[in-house]
Amino acid sequence: MSTVLDENDTTAATTVTAPPQAAGLRDGAFGNARALACRECGHEVGLGPSYACPECFGPLEVAYDYPAVTREEIAAGPRNIWRYKALLPVPTDIEQSPNTEPGFTRLLDARNLARELGLEKLWVKDDSTNPTNSFKDRVVACALSAARELDAKVFACPSTGNLANAVAAAGARAGIPTVVFIPSNLEQPKQVNSAVFTERLVAVDGNYDDVNKLASEIAGEEEGWAFVNVNVRPFYAEGSKTLGYEIAEQLGWRLPDQIVIPVASGSQLTKVDKAFQELIRLGLVEDKPYRVFGAQATGCSPVSVAYKAETDAIRPVKPDTIAKSLAIGNPADGIYVLDICRRTGGAVEDISDDEVREAIVLLARTEGIFTETAGGTTVGVLKKLVETGQLDTSLETVVINTGHGLKTLDAVSDRVAPFATIAPSYDAFVAADVL
Amino acid sequence: MSTVLDENDTTAATTVTAPPQAAGLRDGAFGNARALACRECGHEVGLGPSYACPECFGPLEVAYDYPAVTREEIAAGPRNIWRYKALLPVPTDIEQSPNTEPGFTRLLDARNLARELGLEKLWVKDDSTNPTNSFKDRVVACALSAARELDAKVFACPSTGNLANAVAAAGARAGIPTVVFIPSNLEQPKQVNSAVFTERLVAVDGNYDDVNKLASEIAGEEEGWAFVNVNVRPFYAEGSKTLGYEIAEQLGWRLPDQIVIPVASGSQLTKVDKAFQELIRLGLVEDKPYRVFGAQATGCSPVSVAYKAETDAIRPVKPDTIAKSLAIGNPADGIYVLDICRRTGGAVEDISDDEVREAIVLLARTEGIFTETAGGTTVGVLKKLVETGQLDTSLETVVINTGHGLKTLDAVSDRVAPFATIAPSYDAFVAADVL
Structure with missing residues (x-):
């Protein structure tokens, strides 16, 4: 069964016949995916190793014949991203093929950080506990499936x-x-x-x-x-949707009011928005407004600069920031990030490397999560959005942590140090006045 | 409702009245725990910050009035260790108190490693994806609850x-x-x-x-x-039981035939065995024989040495091994490790630091898991147990990975390196003959 969605959404199912997929593929190789559709002109090509539109060179994205899927079916699935396989370009037997089984990471009720920032309700989606400690395990798992099927x-x-x-x-x-x-x-x-x-x-x-x-x-x-x-980028990118699905499911099948997401190529932010839209349209969550905010480091902030200049023209930059995993000077999906943040009433903001370092320590000291520089950027931008009044502190907010601090130790190694060095005696301990 | 278990098990519930718990504690502060019982003489003391028996100085362990608990109740719980809260010394509202929400980590079907070692069926329980990347998050969460209640x-x-x-x-x-x-x-x-x-x-x-x-x-x-x-060690130590519960639940409420566990103090191994015994006695899994194997690094192998010498006398050693997280020269629970491995038909084995390093790379290359030296020790011992015929290759086996390789990078940094360094050209790539 397929669902016909919004005509303006080029990724949605339509009633026209799907273009033929690449030769030699087995039936259902890409699950409910029906074609690769151009984000710019809507032209569709068959499922296969393509990534640019043959008509206009726009980026190709996976389009689906969306199935009827229930919360119960999802909840009965495995405790990893494959519980959402009906909404991913993967075969129905995907969990039988060896993969790293990423996803379903913690969504933590961040009471301490909320109090510190003056927010009423804040959640941290913590992808640092994925198999190789970043959200990349999600997208790579989808790319691996495509590689196998191709x-x-x-x-x-x-x-x-x-x-x-x-x-x-x-x-x-x-x-x-x-x-x-x-x-x-x-x-x-x-x-x-x-x-x-x-x-x-x-x-x-x-x-x-x-x-x-x-x-x-x-x-x-x-x-x-x-x-x-x-x-295989179109298949790969779909993996980021699972962040959006998980957040909604872990909130009890509900969308947050506000979400702050890091922006490198911009793909993750656009896919989380796509996931929220899919959930609404499939009736899995109630339709409601939500605001999407993008986070960049000032040393590589082409999207934030364009947002503030109220233009669509994103000027490529030469990255100069400690947030290396966000350092993409010419972000492919930057224009879509601008669209989404403007459409939803969000914003794109950026912070300095010093603020990134500060935010890493802030998140660690309040919630016991050691994030890498990308997560520091996102938490630091959240702080700045509150301070500048761009974010509504009375609304339920989610911030995404995409990676692990063990990979970028240098960012904070000169900021945190022992409180004291003492002799191994009780007297020395008392004299140090630790508390 | 309480269940009366084996009289020889000093940790089991008995019909005598529980000793009074420490003053000022709220009702249910420690859930279904009834007392701290001495592992040596069985003497019971009230629940509180005690860890040595006042009668014989033996170690105190948490004893329970075991509740009736069903698989369904557990499955309906949170996706972390608190799904087993009825079997832990924690209050029933434990998941409301901020904690790191550890546990329910991956149990991976390790087909590649099994093939490499000649095993029919092997699973890796991967605790490197816990919040701070080791099994310690489990025990610390239980200790935190005790600290709060005390x-x-x-x-x-x-x-x-x-x-x-x-x-x-x-x-x-x-x-x-x-x-x-x-x-x-x-x-x-x-x-x-x-x-x-x-x-x-x-x-x-x-x-x-x-x-x-x-x-x-x-x-x-x-x-x-x-x-x-x-x-608060008695409460802390109980957290390791959740490794055993999860393995059984993730196998579909079944015990494995064989399990290989690292031995530092020996506490983890004894608690996994305790968990299996509890599950059998509570009717949550079928009673069946299972073999427990202990893994040490040769540079700190007092339990393995005693096992091989067929003695109970564990002679303390001065540790000299790269497996720092296993380097306890005088393991408190060593004697119980010997008991369990002998009772179940298992063994204790040790390997050299070079074998530890080799096993870290073996696990990474076969299953995509980067383990620390403790996990290298456990996988390396698994390999040695197969090679020496101590482990039955036809039986279903589980090996526990307790920590993350990012914390002990030095162990393998001189063993793994780029295959080639090439100029940035297609010709250079072709000449390098990568495949």
Whole structure:
């Protein structure tokens, strides 16, 4: 059974026949997905390893014949992202294929942080407890499924951090040859965190842009390579929707009033909004207004700058911030972030690296969550939104933590230190006056 | 309703009246717990901040008036350790008190590792995805509840690693003043991972034994300090039972045939066995034989040495191993580990530091899990148990991963490295012959 949704939504099901999917695919390879639809012109192409519209070069996004799905069916599913498989481009037997089983991470009632910021109700969605400690495990799991269904012989990505970890781990568990490309000057601890999973870590003498360009070249030249963030990107990106589904389910099938989301390419924010829209349209949550806020670090804030200038023209920047996992100077989905934040009455805001560091410590000291610089950016922007009156403190708010502080220790290592160093005696302890 | 269990089990409910609990406690402060019972002589004392038997100085353990509890009641509970609250020394409203909400971590069907080792069926219970990335979040959550019910004014521990992280994070979230004592020569990254959560990290000029001794002294001198692993240890230790409950529930309410567990103090192994026994006696799983295996690193293997010498006399050692989180030279529960492994037909085995390092990479490359040295020890011992024929490869086996490799990066940093370093060109990529 399919549901016909809003005509203006190019990702929604329509009544026209779906274009033929790539040759050799099994039935149901992509679940209820029906086509790849261009976000710009609506043109549809068959399900396969495509990512740009052949008509207008706009980005392709997965469109569905939405099924009837109930809260009970979802609740009866596995305790990971596959409970939402009916709304993802994956086969119905997805949980049988070895994968890292990400998702269904904690949604914490953040009473201390709420009190500190003056908010009535605040939740932290904590993706630092995913298998490789970032939200990337969600998107990579969906990309892995696509790679498998497309019979890819190699699973790959260019990355400097979280994505490399997630791809290397997922590839190992799936038993598919996995190649991860990194800049050769990447710090050794970060290399170890990927090299431990794959013997095919390739260091490239160049910066991240060079690595990225090489990956696109390989994706174009070689047969059978699935680059998660290049030629299977439409499938990959859908994984971020599960953040939105989980938040709604964990709130008791309810949308929050306000949500603050980090913006790198902008994909995560647009997918959380897509998830909320899907839930409303499928009747899984009540339709209600919600405001979406985007968070950037000032050193890489092209979307925030455009938002404040009230323009749609996003000017690419050369990133200069400690929030490396958000440092995308030319964000592919930036324009959609602007659309969503404006449409919902939200905003895009940015903060300095010092404020990022401060927010990391604030979140740790109030809620016992050690976030990386991206999460510091998001929590710090939440603070700034409250201070500048852009966020309504009486409304229920969710903030997303996308990664783990153990990966960016340097960001706070000069800010936190022992309170005192004492001799190993009770007298020395008393003299230190710890409390 | 209470169930009368095996008379030989001093932790079981009996028909005698429970001793009075500490003054000032609210009703149900410790749930269905009835007393603290000595593991050696069976003497019972009231529930309170006690840890040694006043009669014989044996260790005290929580005893219960076991309730009738059904699989359905458990399944309807929260997706964390509190789903088992009826079997823990915590109040029935425990999930309302801010805590890190640990547990219900992944149980992964480890097909690749099973194939590699020649096992028919193997599962990895992965506690590296707990809130602070180790199983310690489980025990600390139970200790925190006890501290709260005992109206402690300070939450504290001596530790060099995982325990410090877990205590500092849980204390922050609970909003209770938290003091963590560490040796002053601890590596800075490890200091950061606790200092980020608490401003009361105290460095002590001395080794871990000095820090530990100081903690015991403070626990004795000061009023209202709850040292998780000293004066509230009986409550703390019960948290490890949840590993056993979860494994059984995640297997579909079934016990595994064999389980391999790391041994530091030995507490975790004894508590997993206690959990299995409880589940059998409460009718939640079918009674069946299971074998428990203990894993140590050769550089700190007093229990393994005693096991192999077929003696009960565990001779303390001075630890010398990279598996720091297992480096307890005089394990308090070592004797009980011997009892359990012998009773169930298991064994205790140990491996070299080189084998630990090898096993970390093996687990990462086969299952996409990056474990710390303790997990490397456990997986490496599993491998050795298979190779030496001590483990039956036809039986269903579970291995526990207790912590995260990001905390012990040095262990493998000289073992894993990029496959190649290339120029940023397609030709260079082709020449590197990656596949």
